[in-house]
Amino acid sequence: MLNGDGGYPRQWAMEHMIQVGNFFDAEDFVEVSQAHMMADTESLGIAGVEFVEKLASYAKQERTVQIPMITDPRGIDFDHYKALNQTDEMANLERRAIDAFQSLGILMTDTCINYQTIMPPVRGEHLAYGDTGVVIYCNSVLGAYSNFEGGPSALAAGLTGRAPRYGMHLDHNRRATLRFSVEYLPDNLVEWGALGALIGKHTGSYWDVPVIEGIDRAPGSDDLKHMGAAIASFGSVPLFHMVGVTPEAPSLSAVCDPEELPRKVIAASDFESFFGSYGGKGDKVDVVVFSAPQLSIIEMSELASLLEGKKIHPDTTLLAVTSPAVAADARRLGISSRIENSGGKVLQGMCFYQSYAREMGEANGWSTLLSNSAKLVNIIGGYGYKPALATMKSCVESAVAGEIV
């Protein structure tokens, strides 16, 4: 492939992976069974779309991916982009990107919850996954092996069926380097996200691996989804262990030498000060967003129940963002229409912060954004929003009142 016999796309892929592998002292490649790629046009830009279109211009046998390859959320829900004041220019760029990716043989799943909805990896499976929330969940909760693969590297892995063997592909990098003892057990999704944020803030770099003690019952998939996404967002780390819960940590000593790692306590007061830093009662709310990660069918159902018999304030927009697969189920089960009857919008295949959030905010006059996603409030300040954080129930009550309750 490297000498070009397999065509330019695979030659580019090999050259790209060798550069990255050399950077991280990889000794060889590892075969990977699936690739998952960030494919939103806000991050690709015109230059990125043109790059993929160039790869797509080669002959089919030269451009087709060699392993199953799926995509992260895109930037546009074509049924709603006009109502959100996104532009035709954005939608047209998105269409070009979709055409190019599909001609490479990529399945446009448009989701960051593929581990809940498409094909959860198996323990020990080597992968090339994009989206930090996807990677940390699959590594930590399912015991898979993947680095953070940005769009270009995931694409290179898809075209070749391999990835440079460094980082999370090597067992010695998966040992815990930081130890957290949790004294307050989170009670809902936003608190699980807050725990992830508190841990993520303490990590120094990608190479830190937190181990968490003190969780005395198995959290749910959505709990760990929010926690993992927040650890990865605040900390940019791809793996955590939870003693007695995650597969590589049946005991503390399985992932570290307990004598060597000092314990950092996370207490109820840490949660209080974290929540205190986001939003204030009585502030007007412009937009309430449930997204990052996309909602599971269980979260969609809970949201519909909380909205039952209520009407969202006319000056507030409520967005529930999910994957195309969950959206189809939610439509079939009447969940989406219950959310819409209260004035909410159900968006699919996108994620709020990957969807031209700055331009949407300016076009709609949105400033204060309320969410139950610790990950989203961490990101969205850089896009010009004033973020606030609350439980799903409080978010709904605030959307009805038009102000933070």
Added chain:
Amino acid sequence: MTTRLLKCHVGVGPRVTGEALVTDDNFSARYDLDRIKGIFSRPQHKLAGESYVDKILVVNTAKGGVASAWMLHEMRSRGIAPKAILFNRVNPILAQGGALANMALCDRFEDGDVTTLIQTGDIVTVDPAIGEVSVSTNREG
């Protein structure tokens, strides 16, 4: 004017020279930047309001998600990008992004914390292929 040579791990991208913009804060293209204006936009970032265009950006580590891998390429295509980014320790995303964008990017400096070894305003030449960074400064000491 004094010049010092710093050794680091072999990086990616071309040899470049430019003026340093230094912080002990971290870096994410998606979280921290207004990529249209070419400034740091996240209010909590220590470089908030500063232009990064054509600078040799010196930061602690990479934070945030995978988007930076596409974004460095996109920023460079419009000419509104740093010339190079130096880290104490980088994550795979920024290294991958540097490779696609052909942007100079290095980390793991032998002499310690790069955010104290280089100061804003220093003239810096980055040679990723051999893992060397030369720093020229007008200050004494």
